[in-house]
Amino acid sequence: MENNMVKLDEILEAVKYKEAAKKKEEKKTCILWILAIIGIVAAVAAVAYAVYRYLTPDYLEDFDDDFDDDFEDEDLDKEEPEKEASEEKKED
Structure with a gap:
């Protein structure tokens, strides 16, 4: 037991x-x-x-492109009168 x-x-x-x-x-x-x-x-x-x-869409990329384009336009505007002045001197 x-x-x-x-x-x-x-x-x-x-x-x-x-x-x-x-x-x-x-x-x-x-x-x-x-x-x-x-x-x-x-x-x-x-x-x-x-x-x-x-x-x-990447909106910042578009903004950067527009911003760069503005400065490129200003640079071209500054360069054009210089080219014109140098061309006038060559003609004289």
């Missing part, structure tokens, strides 16, 4: 350990699911941002 009680105690302890291990495993799977969902959301956000950056 004593031998049967020892075996019964061992079986109950084994069942307790198995249940504890199962709860830990459930917590791990829950955490993995949460991390997987966060990763998927981050990936979708990164793709959406990349598409947005690709499709959005």
Whole structure:
């Protein structure tokens, strides 16, 4: 009878350990699911941002081109009178 009680105690302890291990495993799977969902959301956000950056026109580039053109016009205006003056001197 004593031998049967020892075996019964061992079986109950084994069942307790198995249940504890199962709860830990459930917590791990829950955490993995949460991390997987966060990763998927981050990936979708990164793709959406990349598409947005690709499709959005670059207004600053247009502004820089206009700004450079203004200064180029001024330089040409300054150079033209000098060329005309040098041509007039050559003609004289």
